[in-house]
Amino acid sequence: MMTHYLIDNLQYCNWSKKIFSQLREGGVDAVHVTVAYHEGFREMVSNLETWNQLFDQNPSLIQRGLSGHDVRRAHEQGKTAVFFGLQNPSPIEDDIGLVEICYQLGIRFMQLSYNNQSLLAAGVYETDDTGLTRFGRQVVTEMNRVGMVIDMSHSGERSTLEAINFSTRPIAITHANPYWWHSSVRNKSDDVLKELSLSGGMFGFSMYPHHLQDGSDCSLSQFCQMIAEAVSRYGIYHFGFGSDLCQDQPDEVVEWMRFGRWSKMPRNDSGETPMFPSGPPWFQDNRNWKNIRKGLEDVGFCEEEVSQLMGGNWLSFYEQSFGPM
Amino acid sequence: MMTHYLIDNLQYCNWSKKIFSQLREGGVDAVHVTVAYHEGFREMVSNLETWNQLFDQNPSLIQRGLSGHDVRRAHEQGKTAVFFGLQNPSPIEDDIGLVEICYQLGIRFMQLSYNNQSLLAAGVYETDDTGLTRFGRQVVTEMNRVGMVIDMSHSGERSTLEAINFSTRPIAITHANPYWWHSSVRNKSDDVLKELSLSGGMFGFSMYPHHLQDGSDCSLSQFCQMIAEAVSRYGIYHFGFGSDLCQDQPDEVVEWMRFGRWSKMPRNDSGETPMFPSGPPWFQDNRNWKNIRKGLEDVGFCEEEVSQLMGGNWLSFYEQSFGPM
Numbered sequence: 001m002m003t004h005y006l007i008d009n010l011q012y013c014n015w016s017k018k019i020f021s022q023l024r025e026g027g028v029d030a031v032h033v034t035v036a037y038h039e040g041f042r043e044m045v046s047n048l049e050t051w052n053q054l055f056d057q058n059p060s061l062i063q064r065g066l067s068g069h070d071v072r073r074a075h076e077q078g079k080t081a082v083f084f085g086l087q088n089p090s091p092i093e094d095d096i097g098l099v100e101i102c103y104q105l106g107i108r109f110m111q112l113s114y115n116n117q118s119l120l121a122a123g124v125y126e127t128d129d130t131g132l133t134r135f136g137r138q139v140v141t142e143m144n145r146v147g148m149v150i151d152m153s154h155s156g157e158r159s160t161l162e163a164i165n166f167s168t169r170p171i172a173i174t175h176a177n178p179y180w181w182h183s184s185v186r187n188k189s190d191d192v193l194k195e196l197s198l199s200g201g202m203f204g205f206s207m208y209p210h211h212l213q214d215g216s217d218c219s220l221s222q223f224c225q226m227i228a229e230a231v232s233r234y235g236i237y238h239f240g241f242g243s244d245l246c247q248d249q250p251d252e253v254v255e256w257m258r259f260g261r262w263s264k265m266p267r268n269d270s271g272e273t274p275m276f277p278s279g280p281p282w283f284q285d286n287r288n289w290k291n292i293r294k295g296l297e298d299v300g301f302c303e304e305e306v307s308q309l310m311g312g313n314w315l316s317f318y319e320q321s322f323g324p325m
Numbered sequence: 326m327m328t329h330y331l332i333d334n335l336q337y338c339n340w341s342k343k344i345f346s347q348l349r350e351g352g353v354d355a356v357h358v359t360v361a362y363h364e365g366f367r368e369m370v371s372n373l374e375t376w377n378q379l380f381d382q383n384p385s386l387i388q389r390g391l392s393g394h395d396v397r398r399a400h401e402q403g404k405t406a407v408f409f410g411l412q413n414p415s416p417i418e419d420d421i422g423l424v425e426i427c428y429q430l431g432i433r434f435m436q437l438s439y440n441n442q443s444l445l446a447a448g449v450y451e452t453d454d455t456g457l458t459r460f461g462r463q464v465v466t467e468m469n470r471v472g473m474v475i476d477m478s479h480s481g482e483r484s485t486l487e488a489i490n491f492s493t494r495p496i497a498i499t500h501a502n503p504y505w506w507h508s509s510v511r512n513k514s515d516d517v518l519k520e521l522s523l524s525g526g527m528f529g530f531s532m533y534p535h536h537l538q539d540g541s542d543c544s545l546s547q548f549c550q551m552i553a554e555a556v557s558r559y560g561i562y563h564f565g566f567g568s569d570l571c572q573d574q575p576d577e578v579v580e581w582m583r584f585g586r587w588s589k590m591p592r593n594d595s596g597e598t599p600m601f602p603s604g605p606p607w608f609q610d611n612r613n614w615k616n617i618r619k620g621l622e623d624v625g626f627c628e629e630e631v632s633q634l635m636g637g638n639w640l641s642f643y644e645q646s647f648g649p650m
Contacts, residue, residue: 041367042366042367045366045423045426046420048426049420049422049423049425049426050422052425052426052429095371095374097371097375097377097378098370100374100377101373101374104377104429104430104431105426105430106429
């Protein structure tokens with residue numbers, strides 16, 4: 001009998017026993033969580049200290065995720081394996097040795113940039129895309145060596161294509177959707193999707209409203225039809241989910257995500273404080289994964305395909321990506 | 326057939342392929358190395374980055390040591406397992422969460438103080454000994470929980486006795502000698518040796534000249550007779566070596582060890598720059614362990630006792646001390 005795994009490869013919740021219980025209720029075997037946006041190294045370590053406490057306080061619900069094997073172990077034990085990732089390379093400062101240190105502290109994904117130009121690559125909101133910088137190429141090589149996954153979700157088109165090409169191991173776009181479905185600056189071009197899938201990389205479909213056609217009003221059917229179209233274009237092996245669920249976060253966190261400490265103007269053009277958008281009704285929290293499963297079945301995916309999309313593909317990717325070759 | 330292990334539980338060398346080769350030549354299965362004296366957290370991380378490079382560059386000579394099992398594995402593979410320790414708690418700042426982070430980065434020993442008063446305990450050179458501070462008791466409890474060994478080599482008498490008593494797991498004095506043999510302020514009282522051994526702790530005999538009777542002129546026979554006397558007083562199970570070998574270090578490092586950044590007067594009373602003393606002729610580097618073995622045999626220890634003193638006791642201690650209970 002086939003074992004079905006459920007993996008969400010990007011969440012940034014305000015973590016609590018409530019949310020961990022919902023992960024269990026939804027049958028989520030593994031979740032990749034963001035442990036830093038704009039934090040420096042020492043601040044990221046403080047966030048890891050908080051996670052050490054969460055693991056200590058919730059031993060029946062969650063456990064540390066370091067390898068693909070940990071997903072299987074969590075599944076068997078009825079827990080959720082939590083994998084760490086960085087959405088910005090700020091925690092590695094300008095110090096390549098910190099890549100391995102971060103790996104040793106459990107970091108398994110790192111975005112080379114977050115919206116802005118970083119020391120490594122350009123972000124999606126920059127006008128000019130530098131591609132990979134000199135330091136960026138060094139870091140990609142080091143991430144390949146230690147087995148940390150390059151994530152280009154918030155990086156610019158040229159930088160992303162260069163990362164796919166320059167990396168000797170498949171990379172990921174953990175949370176985004178195709179630009180041909182919804183023309184958000186954060187969604188990814190047909191070129192990127194082609195190159196990513198041809199190189200063995202992984203793409204996580206996002207349920208964050210700004211990445212959805214019709215935003216919060218996007219229907220489950222619309223969403224799943226897009227997935228069917230993506231699979232027909234690029235094959236099924238390269239897709240999973242990265243919901244970008246930001247549950248129970250206060251709206252100030254949107255300012256932190258968008259502006260960190262790099263801007264003194266954390267307001268949009270109309271002077272309003274940015275807010276988290278409401279999630280679509282069919283994905284409010286981790287108890288709703290059964291809706292997604294149903295939606296995939298309804299657009300015609302067979303049981304095996306649903307299983308691949310819901311977690312099987314991410315699990316295969318974890319098994320080949322984490323740690324030295 | 327009995328397997329003999331050789332463990333040196335304290336060295337602070339200027340590490341190089343040369344010294345790693347000498348460790349192999351001397352048959353050292355494991356060495357506990359100091360990765361910080363007065364460094365802050367981020368500086369300690371830089372030192373760990375250097376160690377990551379050393380492991381990467383010397384894969385046939387050394388490997389990371391995290392557990393007692395790693396000593397057995399290193400022995401089988403003809404390598405030396407390297408265990409990390411801190412001689413001062415400065416890397417944990419005033420943040421108890423950093424104890425577990427340091428453990429996750431491979432730290433297995435931490436001194437609660439280094440000569441001076443620390444946030445945790447008093448050092449041997451302070452006039453008044455506070456005993457364990459409020460933070461100190463919290464940190465001892467946390468070190469007990471995560472399985473990091475409390476080392477009181479450079480701590481004051483009262484602090485040391487309180488640590489032995491307050492800790493729920495045996496502690497170590499990794500590098501010192503008995504005060505009754507040589508009345509250096511760094512050597513340990515009969516009371517401390519009694520309490521340490523009664524509580525299941527470990528004591529590493531030091532070959533650092535300032536800890537030796539007659540300094541650099543101490544004979545091997547003098548040294549081994551002291552060991553025989555200590556074993557007759559406190560039993561054999563609580564003793565091993567912590568040579569305090571500081572090979573190939575420039576003399577400036579003595580200033581760093583003694584004065585860190587806490588003093589602007591890194592000179593002794595006669596205005597001279599402090600220097601490393603010359604090691605005794607029978608222990609110049611790691612190729613000389615056979616001298617120690619011979620010295621122990623010459624004062625009447627049987628094969629099994631020599632094996633316990635040379636590493637067997639440390640290995641047992643590692644196996645019960647590292648990691649959660």
